[in-house]
Amino acid sequence: MHWAVDPQAGEPIYRQLMGQIKRGIATGALAAGAKLPSVRDLAKLLVINPNTIVKIYTELEREGLLLTRRGLGTFVAGASTRLSRAERERLVSQRLDGAIVEAVNLGLTAADLHRLLAARCARFDCEREKNVG
């Protein structure tokens, strides 16, 4: 896993890093059960404050993506600790709504959206295979 944040970017550091971890888990770069760097190590590596890492790990644990065991460290959670089906679909739908509004405002149709979605899904599978293979 390659760690990097840009403190100068408009997006807050903690949000950049959360996205990075989420993508890592989604693509398989961070497998279930894998141990994440300790709070202090990651803070030192990225030259940011440890509390910022604490915030990120805490937030991702609340979302069910990470598990933390005191004195041991923080780990990638398995799929077992996840939310209900309806809850998960609601979260994804929220994201899709953002894409739909964007598309409508830019003059794209529902058909365009489905085409783009298929294209991005395909590309996403490619990244995943690299990590698995």
Added chain:
Amino acid sequence: MHWAVDPQAGEPIYRQLMGQIKRGIATGALAAGAKLPSVRDLAKLLVINPNTIVKIYTELEREGLLLTRRGLGTFVAGASTRLSRAERERLVSQRLDGAIVEAVNLGLTAADLHRLLAARCARFDCEREKNVG
């Protein structure tokens, strides 16, 4: 023009709305010379603070996209720069990528995503008709 902001979204209200106006101009939904809603009308419609609208109009006027004529209202300035098709698809694809990462993390498949997308598009059309009709 379809106006919508989400006060709960991470993106600040004023930025959501500025983006919407810029995109409206980019796609032609807001033609050169078109009149924008008055500050108080738009504030009432979106249930947000009128000062927020004032800030947006002022900022866009500073950027040269809008023109304010005392006592008449705010209008789209001439010579709007339309985005290319590829550019617009790139913006929408970014949003879709966010939805895909979320979906993979939550154990949903590409098929699930297409199903949810279709459902949300349908619902979005319904809401739109209510506003138009």
Added chain:
Amino acid sequence: MHWAVDPQAGEPIYRQLMGQIKRGIATGALAAGAKLPSVRDLAKLLVINPNTIVKIYTELEREGLLLTRRGLGTFVAGASTRLSRAERERLVSQRLDGAIVEAVNLGLTAADLHRLLAARCARFDCEREKNVG
């Protein structure tokens, strides 16, 4: 609403205060839509660090009990923003499990538990009526 925390207690300050707010909402002392004290005001009142209040409000917003609107303040959320039925039952069941384990270890039976539960529910309704009435 009466605010009080004990920095000397074993339970962390933020957890004490979270419980207090939850009980306030549950009993009706904090009605839906009510505005909570600002981060700075509450911190000054309780003589604790503002960041501790921020942590509490953030956590309760994640749980869907509070809503925060930037520049306006933090408010008690309505019942509409709540979780799915299954999700809510899961959260409550976790608490009940704790009570069951405690009961078994102390030699109480399932019948005892139901009797105690009925008694505590009754007492809880009384508190609620005081706030409503």
Added chain:
Amino acid sequence: MHWAVDPQAGEPIYRQLMGQIKRGIATGALAAGAKLPSVRDLAKLLVINPNTIVKIYTELEREGLLLTRRGLGTFVAGASTRLSRAERERLVSQRLDGAIVEAVNLGLTAADLHRLLAARCARFDCEREKNVG
């Protein structure tokens, strides 16, 4: 004696287990002179660090509740102080109160609570039989 700890609970593991032993002694489930599991057996059973067990046994010995005899194991010391019925019901009621507050906040009724309690009690009995049988 039914042994169980939850590494994800807010309460630290060592405190959960210490409470369990104290309650076992209080109710008589662990009679005076009874032998406790060996450090490594209990650690393996609960999938926790053996050092944690050592810490608990040492602390309880310091409190005079346990006695360690080299090469033989750890035993319950004499003259255990049993809690009164009222005292035990009070401890369980505290746990139930937590469940009630959570339930009210999540919009569940007293009837829901009783239903969930019955369901969890039933499930708990099943697990118990598996361990006994």
Added chain:
DNA sequence: GTGGTCTAGACCACA
């Protein structure tokens, strides 16, 4: 005025 983010550094509890 409001909350959001981040830093620096302390002390504690846990495994």
Added chain:
DNA sequence: GTGGTCTAGACCACC
């Protein structure tokens, strides 16, 4: 060693 909590104080963005 690990994470958890809290303080003090900074600067920013938002309404």
